[in-house]
Amino acid sequence: MLTAIGDVMRRVYERGWVTTRDGNISMRKREGNYLYITPSGWRKTIVHPEHVVRIEIVKEAHTGELIPNVREGQQPSGELWMHWNLQRDARKTRTVVHVHATHIVAAMYAGARSHVDDMISRQDGVLVVLDHDHRVAQIAQAAE
Secondary structure (H helix, E strand, O other), X not given: OXXXXXXXXXXXXXXXXXXXXXXXXXXXXXXXXXXXXXXXOOOHHHOOHHHOXXXXXXXXXXXXXXXXXXXXXXXXXXXXXXXXXXXOOOOOOOEEEEOOOHHHHHHHHOOOOOOOOEEEEOHHHEEEEEEOOOOEEEEEEEOO
């Protein structure tokens, strides 16, 4: 599982979807007490299992809500809370791949509208769509 995080980060880099320090991935095993996430500030082309940050999921004392507990010295992605919010209550979402695709960012600033060519996957409740003109992920959303 942890090896897959590095493999995916290298693939999205090779496709030009992220620069070496952009983007992040998190995974959570079903019924798991830990969230695994890429580290902050780490070159995404060299993420190996020992670099992935393991965050314990604990009950918040005042509310009883499950939250990630970042221990001193841990440096998870700055997008930790976005990842947690997508996975917290979802029954099917166990992996979040967040890319800062340069073509999409540039197109958004230029005022372009999304043009979706086809759906490539709908496994585990996640919908991923590619735009063939730019070869970047346009939409990734829970299909629940």
